[in-house]
Amino acid sequence: MTDITKDAGGALPAPAAARASVATDVALVATFAAFIAVCAILPGIPTGSGVPITLQTFAVILSGLVLGWRRGALAVLLYLAIGLAGVPIFAEATGGLGVLAKPSAGYLLAFPLGAALAGLLASPAVRSVGWARYTVLFTAGVFGSFLTIHVGGILGLMARLDLDLGAAVAIDVVYLPGDIVKNAAAAAVAYTLFRAYPDLLRHRR
Amino acid sequence: MSGPLRQPWAGPLGLYHPGDSLLHRCPPGVKLAGLAVAGIAIAVARGPLSAAVAVLLAVATHVVSRVPWHRTSRGVLGTLVTLLLVGAYQWWVRGWAVAAEVVLDVVALVLLATVLTATTRADTLLEVLARVARPLRRVGLSPETFALACGLFLRTVPVLVQTSLEARDAARARGLENNPRAVLVPSAVRMVAHARATGDALAARGLGED
Amino acid sequence: MIELDSALVTAYAPDPAGGADRVVRLLGPVSLQLAERRIAIIGANGSGKSTLARLLNGLVLPASGTVRVDDLDTATDGRAVRRRVGFVFTSPDAQIVMPTPLEDVALSLRRLPLSADERDAAARCALARFGLAERAEVPAHALSGGQRQLLALASVLAAEPDVLVCDEPTTLLDLRWRTVVDDLLAGLDQQVIVVTHDLEAAARADRVLVVDDGLVVFDGEPAPAVEHYRALMAAVRA
Incomplete structure (x- = not known):
């Protein structure tokens, strides 16, 4: 790579607009869908406290933050479609339509919305740098997951287990602290990815 | 099977x-x-x-x-x-x-x-x-693209499992096995590199452009 | 025939100071006419040779200048160009896009007007040509590195391109597989343009380009080209 300062000639033309990048979109969507699957089936990362972190929601939010709301939601939808069709890629290596009947179905069905909302809210990241960008990403992730995944999860618990709102919230609230940590991690990873691949940030959609 | x-x-x-x-x-x-x-x-x-x-x-x-x-x-x-x-x-x-x-x-x-x-x-x-989902063709999601994405997904899962295990080993080799960042960041960077290389390969083969 | 006319490639790069991204030059301006049957491109890591290879089939587009393949502009006729110019990457992992070899080769044949059964038969035939008939339905990730590179070649060649561009096709292979792939490339009817670190392979080409710091600094016969490249590397070390 040649530094611009070595060229005496002055301003360089901006890089050519990306070629019709449907192929790259398909590849990114499929790869992030696969990443969500891997995060769901790999054993969690051990932590000092002894409660392992499983990374499924981390991967869902990361898809939205990195790919943008449309491609992020498509990645999650692809993951759900393949999982519901019977490939065991949901948490604990389950799959198939059976998961829709389970109490946790609400969380799963809200994942695409979570990725989409996080992706939408993260749009200002392209115009910010440094800590401001990290803050945008983190905030987008937190609102994206709390307003969709947790709401969907609570509704699912109420419907499936015939619980009232208070009882469902009591079950859900256990996951909140872990989700803050996962959103912090997702924002940090998204931030690093935008540093490594600047055009990724320009082409979010 | x-x-x-x-x-x-x-x-x-x-x-x-x-x-x-x-x-x-x-x-x-x-x-x-x-x-x-x-x-x-x-x-x-x-x-x-x-x-x-x-x-x-x-x-x-x-x-x-x-x-x-x-x-x-x-x-x-x-x-x-x-x-x-x-x-x-x-x-x-x-x-x-x-x-x-x-x-x-x-x-x-x-x-x-x-x-x-x-x-x-x-x-x-x-x-x-x-x-x-065929009606979605009008917004650019053809059944062929969906089939391609499914195949790509099944092909990519083992690749990513491999990448993340390597990242975990690399973190362990540096004594950082309890640092999630040392596992997540390299895995994610390599994943995006892989996705872009795959996108290039698809385009080079004339796939996913219709 | 591939023609480059003052092609210049730039990209965004992060500002080390943490500010807004800057524009940097990756390659060029380069003007070339590539017509020889066997062309090798050599140069140091990061010199721009992969960018040059990717320019040839429109995977990378010039920020200014033009690249034409048989008078088709890569910027406007990308799909037609890529139908003519096949591309093999260093790592087969990214370019095998289907779970099994059979499905992967069949995918390349989708453009041809074949029934599903005919496509299947044609794909098996292409795999047999590369000694992969037995592995047709084994998961791609269970193949060896050499077999995967052969599969990548089989999938690209199944679409019958006029030109084959290879970006370091043997860098990840052991000596045995390197010989297999080199022999295969040597036996092709198509024009072959290979980016390589293997100077012996470069010496067998009709024409060799040496790329350094984003520019073609030597263009000609293999022997003086390799000499030029060695001198360049020695100068860096000194």
Whole structure:
């Protein structure tokens, strides 16, 4: 790579607009869908406290933050479609339509919305740098997951287990602290990815 | 099944169990419609008695499918702990009848859906989905692109498992195994590199551009 | 025939100071006419040779200047260009896009007017040509590195391109597989343009380009080209 300062000639033309990048979109969507699957089936990362972190929601939010709301939601939808069709890629290596009947179905069905909302809210990241960008990403992730995944999860618990709102919230609230940590991690990873691949940030959609 | 090399999550078969029972031969659309009807019926019917009948019917379906129990039990056992806890809670708050209905309803539905999954190949179900989603062609999501994305997904999972295991080993080699960042960041960077290389390869082969 | 006319490639790069991204030059301006049957491109890591290779089939587009393949502009006729110019990457992992070899080769054949059965038969035939007939339905990730590179080649060649561009096709292979792939490339009817670190392979080409710091600094016969490249590397070390 040649530094611009070595060229005496002055301003360089901006890089050519990306070629019709449907192929790259398909590849990114499929790869992030696969990443969500891997995060769901790999054993969690051990932590000092002894409660392992499983990374499924981390991967869902990361898809939205990195790919943008449309491609992020498509990645999650692809993951759900393949999982519901019977490939065991949901948490604990389950799959198939059976998961829709389970109490946790609400969380799963809200994942695409979570990725989409996080992706939408993260749009200002392209115009910010440094800590401001990290803050945008983190905030987008937190609102994206709390307003969709947790709401969907609570509704699912109420419907499936015939619980009232208070009882469902009591079950859900256990996951909140872990989700803050996962959103912090997702924002940090998204931030690093935008540093490594600047055009990724320009082409979010 | 095409041999022991094929990991369950890396193949188009998924949780399918090969067989030739009535349910295996039934068209997937009919089975899906049947499951939808069962889901609505279970939700509408109240009381522990109807829930018990639903479980019996689900068990009968399972027997007809001739799928071994151990193939489907994992999906049911996974929720059993949650179900027992919530069942106990409901019993305490609202009595045994509500508790039994809630628990049995979920067991029946999970069982039915698992039998459908075990008697239908994953790629067949995805074809049904692609057919249902055909109107989306107008917004640029053709069935071909969907099929390509599914194939790419199945191909990418083992690649990413490999990458993340390598990242974990690398972190361990540096004494950073308890630092999630040392695992996540390199995995994610390599994943995006892989996705972009794949996009280039697809474009180079003239795929995914229509 | 591939023609480059003052092609210049730039990209965004992060500002080390943490500010807004800057524009940097990756390659060029380069003007070339590539007509020889066997062309090798050599140069140091990061010199721009992969960018040059990617320019040839429109995977990378010039920020200014043009690249033409048989009078088709890569910027406007990308799909037609890529139908003519096949591309093999260093790592087969990214370019095998389907779970099994059979499905992967069949995918390349989708453009041809074949029935599913004919496509299957043609794909098996293509795999047999590369000694992969037995592995047709084994998961791609269970193949060895050499077999995967052969599969990548098989999939690209199944679409019958006029030109084959290879970006370091043998860098990840052991000596045995390197020989297999080199022999295969040597036996092709198509024009072959290979980016390589293997100077022996470069010496067998009709024409060799040496790329350094984003520019073609030597263009000609293999022997003086390799000499030029060695001198360049020695100068860096001194």
